[in-house]
Amino acid sequence: MDRKTCCRGLGSADILIVVAMGSAVGDAMFYPSIPLSVSLLVITLIAALQKFYVHLCIKSESVRKKTHPKVMKLVEHGKLLYENFSDDQIDKYEVYMLLRESGIKFLSEVEHAYYEQSGKLSIYKYENPILENSILPEHLPNHQTFPHNSK
Numbered sequence: 001m002d003r004k005t006c007c008r009g010l011g012s013a014d015i016l017i018v019v020a021m022g023s024a025v026g027d028a029m030f031y032p033s034i035p036l037s038v039s040l041l042v043i044t045l046i047a048a049l050q051k052f053y054v055h056l057c058i059k060s061e062s063v064r065k066k067t068h069p070k071v072m073k074l075v076e077h078g079k080l081l082y083e084n085f086s087d088d089q090i091d092k093y094e095v096y097m098l099l100r101e102s103g104i105k106f107l108s109e110v111e112h113a114y115y116e117q118s119g120k121l122s123i124y125k126y127e128n129p130i131l132e133n134s135i136l137p138e139h140l141p142n143h144q145t146f147p148h149n150s151k
Helices: 012-030 036-059 061-067 092-101
Strands: 072-076 110-115 121-125
Antiparallel strands (some): 072 110
């Protein structure tokens, strides 16, 4: 999955860049046989490639379409739109989590919800909803509770 809770703001390419830069700097600091100039060269190349990538995304619509996910409508009139769910982007339980984080308790409160490129959910609520279809964990199927320790 490209967007998960621990790294919601970072894509997989961003994480690879951070690891590559950390490795380049760390190797030069850890191994005396590797000159610092090699690390500086690697960091400069990564920065240049990143700048080129951004320029390419700005200039080329086809590159932008392939590298940036589309906005997906996931909820309409209190119902999940399963046909819009992408296998590698988000599942219904993550949608429920994002809705709960926004104070939503019932799916029927939501008129429209969009999964944005940022990994956040844009939610448009009904003014006077009918409260049905709870998304609270204790009302969902397969809900597991943790046993209490009684000592």
